[in-house]
Structures are given as C-alpha cells and as structure tokens.
Amino acid sequence: MGLIIIQVKKITFFLTAMCFAVASCTKDKTDYEAEIDTLVPEYHEFKEAVSVHSDGYDISIEALNGTFFKGYNEIRLKITDSRTNGKANTSAVTFLPIRNNADGSNVSCPHRYDLVDKPDDGYFSGYSVFTDESGSDGSWELYISFTIAGQTHTVKQPISVQEQTNKNLNITTFTGKDDQQYFIALVSPQKPKVGENGLVAGIYRYNRPTYPPSGNFPDASQFSYTEVSDYTLQLDPRMPEPSMGNHSSPNNKDLIQQSDGLYHGVVNYTMTGNWTLNFILLNRQGQILKGTIVPTDFTPGVEGVKSELHIDILF
Structure with missing residues (x-):
C-alpha cells in the first residue's frame, strides 16, 4: 500500500512539472510571436x-530597405552619366568599407572588393558584412573606384550602419585553431517559420597582410x-532555456557551400522562441577549426550547454 502511495506521489509530481513546463512554453511562445510580429x-x-x-557621374548604392545594417548586406551599385542621365559605360568597380575607430585605428570587414557586373540588371553586385554599427566609438566610410574609358575615378563617402534588431541575422567573429580570424554571418531566413527552413550563412576569413601598406590610404x-x-x-540547433530542456529537432542539415559562395543547410524549428x-x-x-559537441541530455529546469561556436536567434 505504501509503495502505491509513493508511486502515485511520483506520478503527481511528474504531471505537475509537465504542466508547469507546458504552461511556461505556451506563455513564452505567445510572447515570442508578439515580438516577432511587431519588431x-x-x-x-x-x-x-x-x-x-x-x-x-552619379553613384547610387542600394541595400534592402535602403539601410545598411550590422551583419550581412547585399549591395547594388549603379553609375549614371550626369550629362546624359543614362547608364555609364563602366568597365570595373571596386568597393572598400573602412571603419575609423575612435582610437585612431582603421579596420574593414568582409566584403566583395571587385563588384560583379550585372549588365542585364543595370548594376554592379556585391556585399558587405559590417561588424559594428556606427556610433561614438567609430564611423564607416566607403572607398569606391570605377573605370570609364580607361580613366579611373575614386570616391569616398561616409555612411551610417544601423543596429541589426533582427536576431535571425546575427553574426559572430572568432579565432580558429589555425590562428586565423573568421566571421560567420546569417543571411536568411529573415523571418523563419515553424518547421524546416533553408538556412544560409556567409563564412569569411581575414587575410593578414604580408607586407606594410604602400601608396595612398x-x-x-x-x-x-x-x-x-x-x-x-555542422549544425545542432537547441532551445537552451531551462523550461525547454535544451531539446533539439530532427531533419536538420549541415551547411555546405553552393555556387553563390554562401553556405546552405536546413534548420528545423519545432516551435517559436x-x-x-x-x-x-x-x-x-x-x-x-572551432566548435564543440553539445550534450544530448534533456535537461528541464537547467539552461542548456552551448557550443563554443554558436549564434543565438529568436523568432
């Protein structure tokens, strides 16, 4: 009889804990959905x-929604002859973002230096992965050159880089075991759905200079x-919140490089959060080069362990 009572108490405790966890999940899920819908x-x-x-010449640089954000930015550059208002016959365009830090140092970020001509679309294509937003600690400038009729023109233009509020487009910077500096930038999805999502990221390495700078800055x-x-x-998505128990999901696929230079995989989000x-x-x-295996234990009530290489997102 005593054994039965003990077993009933255990079952009751388990069901109470499960109800608490479900209630927590439901509350969190509602809050996350409200945040994603508004922000x-x-x-x-x-x-x-x-x-x-x-x-x-008039140079116009386009970005999604007309804004440069911290993280990955696809860019489109157009050059127009101011006299004719028509497209200029440009043979080459270079694009170099420079951040002027408050301490006087200068750095750049992953970018496509030689832009790709898209004649059918009327622009030159590239990208820039801005590593910091503009602020009191530093400002960004674009150094652009373009060649027309054998003559090279140069332009310097200050820009503003905004904070990226969409956590699904976060970036991370780290030093690999080969002592090289790497960058991983999430490119898509901007707004994931519950279920399987195509996950796209850019992976870049800084090329350390082998000799001192020469010529003009x-x-x-x-x-x-x-x-x-x-x-x-390699990808292992988890919900690290204590109420989620660090659970994962099935049918995820590691990210492999495709012909566009970006890395494509699949992430399966089983719920929002x-x-x-x-x-x-x-x-x-x-x-x-970087990263650690995440334990597979289900740990309700305990925050999940993360890989030494990870990016947190929210949807």
Whole structure:
C-alpha cells in the first residue's frame, strides 16, 4: 500500500512539472510571436541607401530597405552619366568599407572588393558584412573606384550602419585553431517559420597582410577578406532555456557551400522562441577549426550547454 502511495506521489509530481513546463512554453511562445510580429519585418525591396556625385557621374548604392545594417548586406551599385542621365559605360568597380575607430585605428570587414557586373540588371553586385554599427566609438566610410574609358575615378563617402534588431541575422567573429580570424554571418531566413527552413550563412576569413601598406590610404591589400571554400558548418540547433530542456529537432542539415559562395543547410524549428544554432566549423580537410559537441541530455529546469561556436536567434 505504501509503495502505491509513493508511486502515485511520483506520478503527481511528474504531471505537475509537465504542466508547469507546458504552461511556461505556451506563455513564452505567445510572447515570442508578439515580438516577432511587431519588431522583425521582412525586407525584399532594394532602395537607395546612399548617393554621391563625382567627376560628372552619379553613384547610387542600394541595400534592402535602403539601410545598411550590422551583419550581412547585399549591395547594388549603379553609375549614371550626369550629362546624359543614362547608364555609364563602366568597365570595373571596386568597393572598400573602412571603419575609423575612435582610437585612431582603421579596420574593414568582409566584403566583395571587385563588384560583379550585372549588365542585364543595370548594376554592379556585391556585399558587405559590417561588424559594428556606427556610433561614438567609430564611423564607416566607403572607398569606391570605377573605370570609364580607361580613366579611373575614386570616391569616398561616409555612411551610417544601423543596429541589426533582427536576431535571425546575427553574426559572430572568432579565432580558429589555425590562428586565423573568421566571421560567420546569417543571411536568411529573415523571418523563419515553424518547421524546416533553408538556412544560409556567409563564412569569411581575414587575410593578414604580408607586407606594410604602400601608396595612398587605404591600401586594399591591408583590408582583404576571403570567402572560405569547401568548408562544412555542422549544425545542432537547441532551445537552451531551462523550461525547454535544451531539446533539439530532427531533419536538420549541415551547411555546405553552393555556387553563390554562401553556405546552405536546413534548420528545423519545432516551435517559436529562443534558439541557439550550435556550430562546428570544419575546413576542407575535415579538421575542426572551432566548435564543440553539445550534450544530448534533456535537461528541464537547467539552461542548456552551448557550443563554443554558436549564434543565438529568436523568432
């Protein structure tokens, strides 16, 4: 009889704990959905973010919603002949973002230096992964050059980089086991759904200069970055909140580089809320550059362990 009573108490305690966890999940889920609906819009339209007139030409740089954000930014650059108002016959365009820090130092960020001509679309294509927003500790400038009829023109233009409030587009910077500096920037989805989502990220490495700067500032060789090739970004998404028990989800796929230079995979979000994308970055030889395996234990009431390489998101 005593044994039955003990068993009933255990069952009652378990059901009470489960009800508490479910109630917590429901409350959190409602709050997260309200936040995502009000604070995280999706942007699909490119608008002018900055324009400059130089040497008889108008240069227009477009970004999503006309804003540069901390993190990954696709850019479109157009050059127009001011006299004819028509597209200029441009043969080459370079693009170099420079951050002037308050301490007097200068840094850049992952970017496409030689923009890609898209003649059918009427613009030059590139990207910039801004590592910091503009503020009292530093400001950003764009150094642009373009060649027309064999003559090279140069332009310097201050810009404003805004804080990225969409946590689904977060970035992380780290030093790998090869002593190189790496950057991972989430590109999409901007607004995930419950279920399987295509997950896209850019992975970049800073190219340390092998010799001192030469010529006029800025020397592009001092601010060079590479899209790393044929790496693998292993993925283990978890909900680290204590009420979620650090649970994962099925049908996730590691991120592999595709022809666009970006890394594509699949993340399966089983519900809205706080998620951590736990990563392990492998080079083309399969060696771990950064990241640790996350324990598979279900830990209700305890915050989940994260990989040493991770990005937190919220949807």
